[in-house]
Amino acid sequence: MTPAPDADAALIAAAQGYFAARRAMVPGFVSRTFGLRGTLRLHRQALGLDILRAPVNVMLAPVLILTRLSALASRKAGWSRLADWLGRRRILLATDVARATERRIVVDLLQLPWADAAGRSERDALAEAMLAEPALRALIARRLEAGIEARVARTLGEYSGARAAVAEMTTAMGTLGAGAIAFQALTPGMISLAPALAAILAQQAALAAFPLGGLLGSMWYGLFPAAASPWLSGAVILGLMLTGALAAAFAGIVADPVQTALGIHRRRLLRLIDALEDEFTGSGRRAFAAREHYFARLLDLADAGLATLRMFRG
Template identity: 50%
Template sequence: MRRRIASEPAGAEGTAEGARRAKVDAFVRRHFTWPGTLRLHGAALGFDILRAPINVMLSPILLLARAGAWICRKLRWGRAADWLADRRLLLRTAVSARVEAAILGELLDVPPAPGKAIPDRAAMSRAILAAPQFRAMIRSQGSVAGAQALADRITGAIGDYTGTRSSIAEFTTGLVTLAIGAIVFQALTPGMISMAPGVAGAVSRGTAVAEFPLGATLGGVWYGVFAVGPSPALIVATVAGLMLLGSVIAAFAGVIADPVQVRLGIHRRRLMRLLDTLDAEIGGSRDRPFAAREHALARVFDLWDAAVSVFRAFRG
């Protein structure tokens, strides 16, 4: 029977699987429900607000790389598939660093202490190589380079797992903008770009009414009949401001998304997928890479936002 990680010693595979599930469930409750997720996102106060929009832009490229790796593997182009699968394109956020440290410390029993961020992925690899429970696995690689490559693949799989948080944050931000657009503008606004014309129009009309020579009351009547449109400069400034707001929302979106995913069982299933991938890596197989489906989910709002913007441009 292939060795399974994140489980207590057991005499049967079913018992071991149950212990693994219990350990994962405890991990999920500790970190992804309130107040655990609030503590986790305390790390987002800082440069994560800048990293979040960059990861949003890099996420489609990562999706293409993973799709390319899958295609190459089906075509038996192993070297190309491995190269594409090993690309780490997303920036490592402070929240992701905390989650990675918690996975190592609490699910894999690898030092350092749980809950403390690890400086970089190289430090993660060193921690894995130094862990007593992985010594037999490391010796089985036959060389230092082989052991390092295995540790890097384990680290990469964990990084792919935490990278899904950026896509879920992007998806959550899309839901927030959709709700705001429906309530405030009575329009479909699946993204900041599609929301910008409505916000810019409201600002433009409010400014025109306030500056109307005969007073704001008559100004409201006048511009209710003779509509005033926003200038291109105002639209550009509005897009920039909304993108900044979106980056802040994305950095802290997990505070909303994490408890919902716990309730739906998504966090547990995603962690179980990760542990299955790590089992496969330890067993010497690379045919079960961690599937980051969430990156494709986030693209739904991108396509919708682009379609809405194109439709409005043609209609205008």
């Protein structure tokens, strides 16, 4: 039997009231979770296996971008099943920090059921909002069976990916500042920072090995600077990339309070709630998209481009 239109409209109205209440909770949630104290509590989780997962996620990030672009192209071509399949792929490894963040969003902000190794929460504010209307009880199962739980999980995965991309950008800003201070050069990433650092290491090694002493060595290599070998340059690039990937695991300690102050966390969570509301009450086409991945990859391209330009100039 098809539900009456007025009952279905009441169901949607109850759900809209639930999502409106979630939006009102966002400012307080952001302050508690992503302020300095909150992010320090979150990043205690990064002291474990996240140190190994972070470098892998940096390497997987281009695969994620390729998957998302392929999903978009497939949808434009009319291959909706392939687009949906690609869109459901969760390429990045789930870190402990991401899981802790997702738990807080689900339990504290969305107030939906959650169970993991850290514990179980049975609160279901969405069902409570519907059960407040007795006429809607018969319709609750039909609406929940539409796969809202899977869609919440997929949306949260995209949200966690956005946080990982912001961590990468924060690390890139760190290398940019280090290059400006130490080398007076534009270094938006580890690849463009590596040649300058390799040149300094080669110069120091040459001075230490100069047979006529440090003073004469300084004079000689001041006129004829030592060149870094390809092996040294490669080792420095690899070491810096690993260092940057490890730093990304903890970069949120800096990035979260800044994003909180700028309102970025608030706007991102509101977009997430908008997407979930559309999944439940609308067309389901207003998906949450993590734009930060694309900005992070633009920084990678700039980094590689500057390094290539300096190599040809050198």
